[in-house]
Amino acid sequence: MTPASVKKRACVIGWPIEHSRSPMIHGTWLKQYGIDGAYTREAVQPDDVMDFLAHLSRHGFVGCNVTVPHKEAAYKAADVKHDAARAVGAANTLWIEDGKLHATNTDTYGFMAYLKQKAPNWQQADPRVVVIGAGGAARAIIYGLINGGCDEVIVLNRTEARAEQVRAHFGEKIKLMSWSQCNDAMTGAGLVINATSVGMNSEDCPDVDLTRVDDACVVSDIVYTPLETAFLKAAHDRGLTTVDGLGMLLHQAVPGFEKWFGVRPTVTDDLYQAIADDVRRSQCSSSD
Ligand SMILES: NC(=O)c1ccc[n+]([C@@H]2O[C@H](COP(=O)([O-])OP(=O)(O)OC[C@H]3O[C@@H](n4cnc5c(N)ncnc54)[C@H](OP(=O)(O)O)[C@@H]3O)[C@@H](O)[C@H]2O)c1
Known part of the structure; x- marks a missing residue:
């Protein structure tokens, strides 16, 4: 049973994953649209990725983003490969639909x-x-x-x-x-x-x-x-x-958010500035 009140959870997987700005982007939208959902970073080692994706739902996720080095593995793991993923041979956005793992590439x-x-x-x-x-x-x-x-x-x-x-x-x-x-x-x-x-x-x-x-x-x-x-x-x-x-990064996040949380989000100037500030901060600290 999946009651409507159960909080939907999505994540980004990668190895390493600390650098990912996806939680900031999706977290901003969750808050902005008042959605009781969550979006987290999950560090998944290369040896564990196929198993993690095979049990995505059991881990409590309705879908995920995929970053380096798992994009090809994610493509292979998917039951249904959408055209954009086929064109690239790699997937960055996954979701579960009718019990099947779907993959696309939103770049x-x-x-x-x-x-x-x-x-x-x-x-x-x-x-x-x-x-x-x-x-x-x-x-x-x-x-x-x-x-x-x-x-x-x-x-x-x-x-x-x-x-x-x-x-x-x-x-x-x-x-x-x-x-x-x-x-x-x-x-x-x-x-x-x-x-x-x-x-x-x-x-x-x-x-x-x-x-x-x-x-x-x-x-x-x-x-x-x-x-x-x-x-x-x-x-x-x-x-x-x-x-x-940066604009490409923000826009590529839109289709995944809509699939997982049911709202098509807008890339606003405020979001752009918030992520740009974060990029600037990380550049400053890495050059310290
Ligand atoms: N803005 C966004 O949303 C977004 C989305 C995806 C990727 N990206 C960025 O795009 C870049 C490429 O990503 P990818 O996934 O395509 O990586 P990839 O599959 O590893 O391809 C890397 C590309 O860069 C070339 N390259 C690397 N070092 C080079 C050098 N010193 N001189 C000339 N060419 C060099 C490679 O050429 P060879 O084939 O000769 O190695 C290859 O064409 C990364 O920086 C990534 O962060 C940004």
Whole structure:
């Protein structure tokens, strides 16, 4: 028996998990919408993840988010794999429905929703689209771009074999350019996305020449620590529209919250500022 009054619980699993900002995001929404629910961090070791997910409900959860290094395991563990998870081969959002474990990947939604918010006209001029990276996040973004109507996505990745896997997966709409052709790829670009981890907790920057892109180019970096990466700063200095990684993080949390708690939450400016402050605080303390 599951009385309506039983508090719904969701969590984020990872190893390590202390860094996750998901409890802050979902905790804010639970409070804001007056929902008697809970969202916690659960440290799950790699050896234990399949067992944990097989017994998610017995652990008292209606679903969970999944972070590094469990996204592929979560995909494998799911009984029902939704399209976005299939496209990436990894899952970040799970829920139990009719006794079955469902899996999706909400990074696609998170990226596309925030791109639309920050640069609503990005597609009007049918831009040359360049994705730097070929990891899980790059795949989620490429899936969103193709589904959103892009006829061609140029993909560059340091390890070219991985970019070739992306092309094999998504097909002819992917145009591969070699790492050494980075700057040629930038010529006339209208949307450039850094989907690598370059710039995370450092001042490193993808080595591309932003003077070559279109003046109306939109530049996105999905890294959000720091909030303004060196790549975004270079784009900003060049006068381009920029789309940061924090907004993607906030928007990717929306579908999971709705599945677990039955309310579609809004990403407000206040929430953005609260999480941005937390990122700044952690950056300051790590540089102390
Ligand atoms: N904002 C958000 O909501 C959000 C969501 C998901 C991920 N992310 C961030 O996105 C980044 C990528 O995540 P992921 O899950 O895709 O990771 P991943 O699957 O491990 O892929 C990492 C990517 O970064 C590239 N890379 C790493 N170090 C590099 C270097 N020194 N030079 C050039 N390329 C390098 C890799 O290239 P190789 O293939 O050559 O190794 C690969 O393309 C992470 O920083 C993650 O935190 C943000």
